[in-house]
Structures are given as C-alpha cells and as structure tokens.
Amino acid sequence: MKNTVEYKGYTGSVEYSDEDGIFFGKVQFVRALIAYEGSNAEELRQDFHDGVDDYLSMCKEKNITPEQPFKGSFNVRVGRDLHRQLALEATRRGVSLNSLIVAALKNETHHAV
Numbered sequence: 001m002k003n004t005v006e007y008k009g010y011t012g013s014v015e016y017s018d019e020d021g022i023f024f025g026k027v028q029f030v031r032a033l034i035a036y037e038g039s040n041a042e043e044l045r046q047d048f049h050d051g052v053d054d055y056l057s058m059c060k061e062k063n064i065t066p067e068q069p070f071k072g073s074f075n076v077r078v079g080r081d082l083h084r085q086l087a088l089e090a091t092r093r094g095v096s097l098n099s100l101i102v103a104a105l106k107n108e109t110h111h112a113v
Contacts, residue, residue: 002014003015004028005025005044005045005048007048007049007052008052008053008056009068009069010027010030010034010052010069011027011028011029011069012025012026012027012028012034012036012048012052013025013026013028014044021039022037022038022039023037023038023039023040023041023043023044024036024037024038024044025037025044025048027048027051027052027055027069028069029069029070030067030068030069031067032055032067034051034052034055035051036048036050036051076101086100086101
C-alpha cells in the first residue's frame with residue numbers, strides 16, 4: 001500500500017484514524033501546514049488537491065513565492081575523516097566532490113528512483 005499522494009510537485013502523507021473513521025494527511029517537506037481529510041480514498045485525494053490549489057492561490061494573491069518541497073541541495077555532516085577520504089577519492093577519479101557524492105547517492109537509491 002502506498003502511503004503518499006502526489007500533486008503539482010507536492011507529496012502528502014496518507015493515514016487512517018480508526019477512531020474517527022477517516023483518512024487524513026498533510027503535505028510533507030514544506031513548512032506550510034496544508035492538511036486534508038476524507039472518508040474514502042477519492043475524497044482524500046480531492047481534498048489534498050484542493051489544499052494544494054488553495055495554498056498556491058493564496059501565495060499568488062499575496063504575491064509570495066510558494067515553498068517548494070525540495071531545492072536540490074542539503075547539508076550533510078560526515079566528519080573530518082570521511083570528508084578527507086571522499087575528497088581524495090574524487091581527486092583520484094578526476095571528478096568533483098559533489099559529482100562523487102551524487103553518484104554514490106544515486107547508486108544507493110537506485111530502487112527508489
């Protein structure tokens with residue numbers, strides 16, 4: 001079972017409350033709170049789409065840039081020794097440190113892409 005929904009580049013969680021008898025979720029990977037719910041999968045999906053559309057409309061009305069879930073960069077603390085090893089390996093291969101790390105991450109997540 002897939003526990004996420006996607007729309008216009010935004011990913012939302014999907015959870016179920018047995019107590020309330022509803023599906024619910026919120027948009028992931030952004031600070032803005034965009035929550036939604038539904039009594040079945042179709043209602044949940046529609047409320048998710050409406051929530052994203054409302055958020056984008058509100059941003060347009062207020063002339064602000066909507067948050068994007070991923071900007072394409074992030075910081076990783078690897079420690080001094082590993083940083084040195086990675087830099088030396090990149091030099092040995094004749095590639096940038098960034099290229100080496102991107103290749104390693106792609107190799108580790110090949111099943112998720």
